[in-house]
Amino acid sequence: MKHPLACLFALLPPLVLASEIVVTAPAPEAAAARTPQTCAFPGLQLPANTVVYAAGGYSGKALDYEIDQSGNSAGMMDVTVHNPEQPVVLMLGAYDPTVWRLYRSSSTRILAVLLTGYHRQAMVGLPAGTPTLISYYDNNGACGSHYVDADNLKPLNPLSRQLFGRAVSRVYLAQEGSISIGVPIPAGTVLQSENSQQSQPFRDRSAPLAGAAGLVQALQRGQLRRAGPADAQAWAKAVASKQPPADVPPIAGSRAGRLKVPEFHDGYVVLRRFTYPAGLYGAHAVTFFIPAGVPTPNGNPGHSAVYDFNTLQCHGGLCDAQ
Known part of the structure; x- marks a missing residue:
């Protein structure tokens, strides 16, 4: 379910790919970006013809690692900016933890960036020294925790006027983790980026x-092993042994003492200290069995079922279904 602090940004023309990408020397995030104590860019002076573009999405293209402690896997947003006639200010936002990777044409001037979201947001590709504020819910950012949502435009213009003295000129929604901002990119345009391939430092x-x-x-490290029918039977027997027989008469034709054995299609037995991977939701949910004496794993099991022999309780979204 989407967070109530949603804000939007509107639909974007299809991404035009340039023929070449030039990556220049790395520029550490800390050199230009900071968490705002107040929602402001002190001393920022913008030319009169500066335009504010807002863009983003709920999440980017999925990465196989995390960049924070939210329990959500990170995504990548590839942002291309071509706007040679006017200098640009960017307001970018996503809900999930996101690494924003920026590419721009040599004729595009980016004067400032506001990066917002619910979970951690990080950026690569900006020219060194570009004023940047990063504000999201998990860092109590002073500019709030806005992210892209087509149902709520109202927060955008007030925030833009507060920071930049003008309303947002146009908004863009991500399409499968890609956003093209400004005017169409001519064929053969060379795109510039600083440190654009270096997303791993945020991991x-x-x-x-x-x-x-x-x-x-975790299987390779010996923290887990695959679960089988014997593990489900062991769970059913353990639960039955701790429950007194019900004081009810038997039903004719029923099988007395039938065990309630969990059903699962993808199960694991936790063998030692272990942290649940992020993203175990929906179709990615699995089943875990925690034997007696094995510590409770860290992290978030998502929608997975967790059968804990230490408590003989099942926890998680799949428990009722199983």
Whole structure:
């Protein structure tokens, strides 16, 4: 479900691919970006013809790692800007943890960037020294936690006027993690970017790989093994042994003492300390069995069912279904 602090940005023409991308020397995020204590760009002076473009989406193209402790896998947003006639200010926002990767034509001047969202937002590709504010819910950013949503335009113009003294000129929605901002890019245009390939420095090294890749990683490390019918039978017997027999008469034709055995299609037994990978929601949810004496895993199991022999309780979105 979308967070109520949504804000929008509108539909974008199809991305025009340039014939070449030039990547220049790395520029660390910390050199230009900061978490605002107040929602302002002190001392920023914009030419009268500066335009404000707002863009983003709920999430970018899925990455196989995390960049924060939210329990959500990160996404990548590729942003291309070509606007040679007027200098540009960008307001970018996403809900999920996102690495924004910026490319621009040599004739495009980007004067400032506001990066907002609910979970962590990070950026590569900006010219060194570009004034940048990063404000999102998890860092209590002073500019709020706005992200792209087509149902709510109202927060955009007030925030733009507060920061830049003018309304947003146009809004753009991401299409499969890509956004093209400004005018169409002529064929053969060379796009410039600083540090655009260096998204890995934002990776949370304490977190496992996300989703199925994280489960494979845990199998290889000996933290998990595949679960089978014997594990489900063991669970049913353990639960039955702790429950007193019901004081009810038997039903004719029923099988007395029938065990309630969990059903699952993708199950794992936790063997030692383990952190749930991010992204175990919906079709990616699985089943975990935690034997007695094995510590409760860290992280968020998402919608997965967790059968804990330590408590003989099942937790998670799949428990009722199973």
